Amino acid sequence: MTKKLFGITFLIFLFGGCSNISKEGIKEDGRPVSEMKIYRDSFRTIDVKEIDGSSAFNVEEIFDSVSFIRLSSDTEATIGAIDQIIFLDSVLILRDGYTSKSVKMFSKSGQFVRSIGSHGRGPGEYIEPTFMELYGNKIAIYDQFMRRIQFYNLEGKFLKSVKFPFYSMKFHIFNDNQYLFNSISCDNDEFRSIFNYSVFETDSTGTFTSHGFYRKKNTYQSLVNRHHFFPKNNIVYYRPVYNDTIYSIHENGSIRVEFTVNFGDRTVPEKYRNGKEI
Template sequence: MYFSNLAMRKYLLLLLVILAGCSTSVERDGQNLKVIDVPLRSSNHEIRMSSFVDSISYIPLETKDECLIGFVDKIVATNDYYYVVDKQKTSSVLCFDKLGKFVRKIGERGVAPGQYVEITDVNVYKDRVYLWDCSMGKLFVYSANGHLEQEVKEDYWATTFYVLDDSWVAFCSGYTTNKAYLKDNSYPNLLFVNINTGQTSPDLYYDSRICTTGIVGSDFNFISNGNLVFSLNDTVYQALSPSILKRKYAMRFGEELEKTQKEYVERLKTEKIDAYQGDKLMKEIPCMYMFLETPSYSFLRYSWRDYYYVGIINHKESDTYMEAVGYKQNAVVNDMDDMAVFIPLTTYKNAVYSCISPGRFIESKAFGKQVELDDNPIIVKFELK
């Protein structure tokens, strides 16, 4: 088992079926914002993986004592390496080359100077690895060889972050109260920080009266090209250098459901709603929780009631929109090799990446060697058409 319960719960909220959609463009705040009318079907449909995937390849990660992986919370792919983040069990960031050979461990967990206590999120920019420990309020910056280069203290509580350039970093709070940034009775969901000068630029404010325990947030922002979405906001955003917030897509789920969403937001301003109630009530609202982007396709993942969706934006055909849906199930059919499951964790260039347990390959000779049940997970690369 390589996913935490929370991650599995959210990742299995998927997937895909072809439905024609449409998109238009409007100018908003000086930006070309595309509006997409979402079909939001309530019946199961499947889509063949071969309709958008060109090839599938598997990279077994080397297994030895110094690089054992308990859970895969995040994968970061670069031109030369895979960085596997295990927050749950080993609290480590492990670097592997493109053949799966272990290269090094990034940073050390502990209470000594220069050590982190826990991993909140990890990002890679150029040849540097950035590790955010929200419990300490510290951003650790490591060189390509794993040596600590910089340690930055921040007073913003964030669940995810994205490195924009050598100086600017975007932090996302996910509806977490940051009282130090209260402005006009509102809190920012996003904070741009220049880690070299300390300059800050907050954005995406929400009403401070809102009961945030009644909001089901997303742990998957900033996993692909600085894109982010929010469960009570129908816009897909992108953070850009140096401190720019771009509004990319406005997703229209229909007037009736938009009204339901607005009514729930107003209710959160006046009522105390706990997490259990919020989870139940928000099922009646279409909730976006992940956006992944490649040159050929983008994938928007959202849920409504007990249906789990993936919207596919085809950039090769003027952003034509397709929608896939499954009732408590994965709706993508692997018609290519019957092994990999399309549950994407990240993107790099024109590929989507995931991982699977070696248990699926125990009887396989695909790698020319024996695969053991207790080996490290296998990275799956879906090269898109």
């Protein structure tokens, strides 16, 4: 990989120009939905303007070590693209959302352990495992088509299902009564309080409590839909569409600027930032 390729990929992934936040007060079914507050008190700048695009670099310049795990080739272990990985002490949980549409557990030596859930519409089943996370000692899997999060224990036993009235792509559970969701621009027309917002919070019944990252519906779409919403240690790191800033979203409802990216004079043309020619 050359520095030029790395720089272009990084630019597409992070950069943009729509970070305006609406101050409109909105109610859903008579309940107020508050605006998440953004704090810009301190942040770090990632400087990529010095990439010259002419020389190569090695993987070991970035990572201290690289290891590989050969997965079992047994029929029941078959998995396509790996869209998400959860690392535990002795096992890996892999989500393939679009090929085999499955969630499978493997040992760290690559041996198949078990499937988590299965394809279908019944309890413990999913049409498409769209996103997953570890919540306490439970595996939570979201199915965008069934609009529900299903919970399993680490032995793969189905525990419960929580149904929601809206569509989303990613989620995080702050606590038993506080859920954060990330939506895309083409969904949820019937919900006035969220259809112009990228993230929103609900309680465990799906009632909206707050929203953030205003973006006018259907005016721009992201080229990269993966890795822009990343929960870690009960904080969600989020990069809005076409934005050069990475934010952190916290359980108390606050949003903080964590990183900005300085591209120098290598800016994305305005026609791409406003999304008209995407």
